[in-house]
Amino acid sequence: MATLQQEHRFPCAQCGASLRFEPGQARLSCAYCGHEQPIPQMDDATRGTALQSVDYHDAVANALPPEEIEETTVVNCATCGAQVEFEEHVHSAECPFCASPVVTDTGTHRHIKPHAILAFKLSERDAHDKMSAWLKGLWFAPSTLAKYARSTGKLNGLYVPYWAFDVATRSSYSGQRGTYYYVTTGTGKNRRRVRRTRWSAASGQVSRKCLALLVMAAQSLPRANIRRLEPWTMAELQPYNADYLSGFRAEAYTVELPDGFEIAKERMEEQIRADICRDIGGDEQRISSLSTDYSDERFKHLLLPIWMAAYRYRGKSYRFIVNGQTGRVQGERPWSWPKIAGAVLAGLALLALAFFIAEMGG
Numbered sequence: 001m002a003t004l005q006q007e008h009r010f011p012c013a014q015c016g017a018s019l020r021f022e023p024g025q026a027r028l029s030c031a032y033c034g035h036e037q038p039i040p041q042m043d044d045a046t047r048g049t050a051l052q053s054v055d056y057h058d059a060v061a062n063a064l065p066p067e068e069i070e071e072t073t074v075v076n077c078a079t080c081g082a083q084v085e086f087e088e089h090v091h092s093a094e095c096p097f098c099a100s101p102v103v104t105d106t107g108t109h110r111h112i113k114p115h116a117i118l119a120f121k122l123s124e125r126d127a128h129d130k131m132s133a134w135l136k137g138l139w140f141a142p143s144t145l146a147k148y149a150r151s152t153g154k155l156n157g158l159y160v161p162y163w164a165f166d167v168a169t170r171s172s173y174s175g176q177r178g179t180y181y182y183v184t185t186g187t188g189k190n191r192r193r194v195r196r197t198r199w200s201a202a203s204g205q206v207s208r209k210c211l212a213l214l215v216m217a218a219q220s221l222p223r224a225n226i227r228r229l230e231p232w233t234m235a236e237l238q239p240y241n242a243d244y245l246s247g248f249r250a251e252a253y254t255v256e257l258p259d260g261f262e263i264a265k266e267r268m269e270e271q272i273r274a275d276i277c278r279d280i281g282g283d284e285q286r287i288s289s290l291s292t293d294y295s296d297e298r299f300k301h302l303l304l305p306i307w308m309a310a311y312r313y314r315g316k317s318y319r320f321i322v323n324g325q326t327g328r329v330q331g332e333r334p335w336s337w338p339k340i341a342g343a344v345l346a347g348l349a350l351l352a353l354a355f356f357i358a359e360m361g362g
Helices: 043-051 056-060 124-136 143-150 223-227 257-280 335-359
Strands: 018-019 027-030 036-038 069-076 090-096 101-103 107-112 156-185 190-217 286-311 316-323 329-331
Touching: 018 107, 027 124, 043 190, 056 257, 056 286, 124 286, 124 316, 124 329, 156 257, 190 286, 257 286
Parallel strands: none
Antiparallel strands: 018 027, 027 036, 069 107, 090 101, 156 190, 156 286, 286 316, 316 329
């Protein structure tokens, strides 16, 4: 299958310097001469057509048309495994995911081209304010982290890869419906009302159309933290346009499409089980067996925006992530064991003082 070698450059029409996408604005701007260049926008009809999903089975069978495939230059971090695109002139840098030094002995990544992008809405300053407020709220954090929160250190603006799946499901199940009833037991002062459950067999089918079910297509960040960055406002998706990447980095996907679909099935099962419990009804539900058929499987490859900082403490990396669209913050946090020990000792001292005062008063 043919591949496309993509190289994105955004020179300023006036001075030749690199243009940069302005978060929250549909334009590129030059930091040197102030020149602005609008990003072309589509009308709603054209945008809707461009955002249509792609057949999953065609992709798995390598039957996508050549224009759906591209080849990009990426750098692989030996510490955390992230694959990140760097500008061509950069030959050494710090990995934005773990703060480890990387040398750009470049490799190529042949992959499904992104179909859509959520552009940054938060500026770096706004994202730093959100992150600082979150960091300041952490109890028993090292003092160096408090200094980090007060600093104006640079955040990395990154587009991270996602698979968005559209799938129709039909699930057959068997289980039990639990209905509460009450009986009175005991006599006299020991008399009391006790709740018990009557179980009856239940079975049936439920159907669901899952739309835009998101799965991060990389392993560089903890999946639990990434899920807590949700929700994303998918109504603001734009057809993929490399202009939005100007001044930012993009991570290549390392979770292949079939593996992403298996993760999506796990998320779908959460929703299907909730549907089954509603279908069973009653006060409690048990699911004994569950079988799901999938149909009309389609997907999109998305790039979603995050601001991120990697903080190293005692030789370990901690990542702080800000949703570049909503400002929601998640992250890993170090603990200061001297502070924890001090708090425990202070608590014990207060207890001892209270006991001493009580003894003296007695």
